[in-house]
Amino acid sequence: MSVTRMKPRKRGRYLFGAAAIAIAGAAGLGVQYGLNPNEAAASQEVVVGSTAELEAAIEDAAAGTTISVKGGTYKPTSSLHSEASGTASAPITLQPYGNGEVIVDGSGLPEESWLLAIHGSYWHVSDMTFENSTAHGVVVTSSTGGVFKNLTTANNGDTGFNLRGDDTVNNLVENLDSYGNYDAAANGENADGIAVKFGTGSGNVIRGARLFENSDDGLDFWSFAGAVRVEDSWAWSNGENVWDDSNFQGDGNGFKLGGDDEAVPHKIINNAAWDNVANGFTENSNTGQMQIYRNTAYDNGGSGFWFQTGTARLARNLSAEGGSADVLGSRTVSAANTWDGVSSPALASTDGSEAYTERGSDGSLPAVDLLVTGSSAIGATMGYL
Ligand SMILES: [Ca+2]
Ligand SMILES: [Ca+2]
Ligand SMILES: [Ca+2]
Numbered sequence: 073m074s075v076t077r078m079k080p081r082k083r084g085r086y087l088f089g090a091a092a093i094a095i096a097g098a099a100g101l102g103v104q105y106g107l108n109p110n111e112a113a114a115s116q117e118v119v120v121g122s123t124a125e126l127e128a129a130i131e132d133a134a135a136g137t138t139i140s141v142k143g144g145t146y147k148p149t150s151s152l153h154s155e156a157s158g159t160a161s162a163p164i165t166l167q168p169y170g171n172g173e174v175i176v177d178g179s180g181l182p183e184e185s186w187l188l189a190i191h192g193s194y195w196h197v198s199d200m201t202f203e204n205s206t207a208h209g210v211v212v213t214s215s216t217g218g219v220f221k222n223l224t225t226a227n228n229g230d231t232g233f234n235l236r237g238d239d240t241v242n243n244l245v246e247n248l249d250s251y252g253n254y255d256a257a258a259n260g261e262n263a264d265g266i267a268v269k270f271g272t273g274s275g276n277v278i279r280g281a282r283l284f285e286n287s288d289d290g291l292d293f294w295s296f297a298g299a300v301r302v303e304d305s306w307a308w309s310n311g312e313n314v315w316d317d318s319n320f321q322g323d324g325n326g327f328k329l330g331g332d333d334e335a336v337p338h339k340i341i342n343n344a345a346w347d348n349v350a351n352g353f354t355e356n357s358n359t360g361q362m363q364i365y366r367n368t369a370y371d372n373g374g375s376g377f378w379f380q381t382g383t384a385r386l387a388r389n390l391s392a393e394g395g396s397a398d399v400l401g402s403r404t405v406s407a408a409n410t411w412d413g414v415s416s417p418a419l420a421s422t423d424g425s426e427a428y429t430e431r432g433s434d435g436s437l438p439a440v441d442l443l444v445t446g447s448s449a450i451g452a453t454m455g456y457l
Pocket of ligand 1: 260262288321322
């Protein structure tokens with residue numbers, strides 16, 4: 073007598089309680105409730121607890137899918153990849169299950185693989201770590217309406233977090249920690265903390281980031297033709313050759329605000345750059361009318377602020393202890409900065425170790441005294457404006 077094994081049930085797939093009730097209640101009333109059968113069917117949570125389940129869940133994601141990942145370390149052997157899009161009302165959500173700590177470790181990937189590769193819109197990814205990739209940590213291509221919150225991208229083989237591609241619109245990257253990223257293949261020339269590069273699009277915002285100890289730059293907007301707003305973010309100790317690379321090529325700017333002859337009016341507000349190998353804030357070759365307001369540069373190897381060729385407007389910025397003088401060109405507009413004669417207020421602390429303090433439970437920046445002045449007239453607040 074043969075034994076027939078029961079086919080294992082697909083576990084961990086169920087409707088959100090509230091969604092299930094809403095759908096049941098809306099049966100036959102889809103129009104009235106703004107639901108159609110397709111949307112209702114797609115609205116589901118997938119709970120994953122193994123690497124294979126994580127790979128499949130991302131591969132199978134569709135508008136309305138919530139992927140909830142149990143606490144643990146996941147080690148995929150190929151890129152976590154999706155070309156699916158959510159919608160504004162039915163995003164694709166990737167998040168921890170409950171309060172679990174989720175680490176996605178890319179050290180088992182083939183060479184030159186991106187760890188999380190999303191080519192689509194309305195993804196909401198939060199509260200997870202992507203580390204040790206053989207190339208980029210997270211790459212989000214041609215996304216509208218993405219929300220990437222409380223992520224850590226660390227020790228990857230190229231840039232930690234990337235937005236790129238045409239039609240990169242209205243994405244929010246909030247409270248990112250991105251550090252230790254290093255592209256050995258190019259001797260550190262390319263690995264930034266966060267890169268918004270090689271694309272176009274408006275409405276993108278970076279807020280509350282800590283970008284440090286990356287081989288190239290903290291932040292880099294090379295060849296991106298769309299204004300980005302960067303606020304309340306810190307970049308430090310980028311470009312230091314801690315990898316003992318005898319042909320090291322990392323640049324080491326805190327905030328590199330352009331390149332490849334783009335002219336883009338980025339808004340750079342209430343950020344701080346310290347202890348970077350090169351400049352704190354640099355236009356690179358961006359000639360656009362950027363707004364550079366209430367930022368602090370301290371003890372960078374090059375200039376605190378380097379805006380030589382473009383039309384940037386700089387106001388109420390604090391620069392101190394730069395290795396080189398601040399550089400402004402004839403077309404910049406400058407008022408009420410330290411180099412305009414405003415005296416630098418006293419700094420409460422210059423102890424950089426404070427910046428490593430654990431974030432708040434909601435992912436917010438830690439409270440520090442580092443580079444705090446208490447001034448409402450000049451420099452960064454070292455918190456949220
Ligand atoms: Ca570089
Ligand atoms: Ca760079
Ligand atoms: Ca270089």
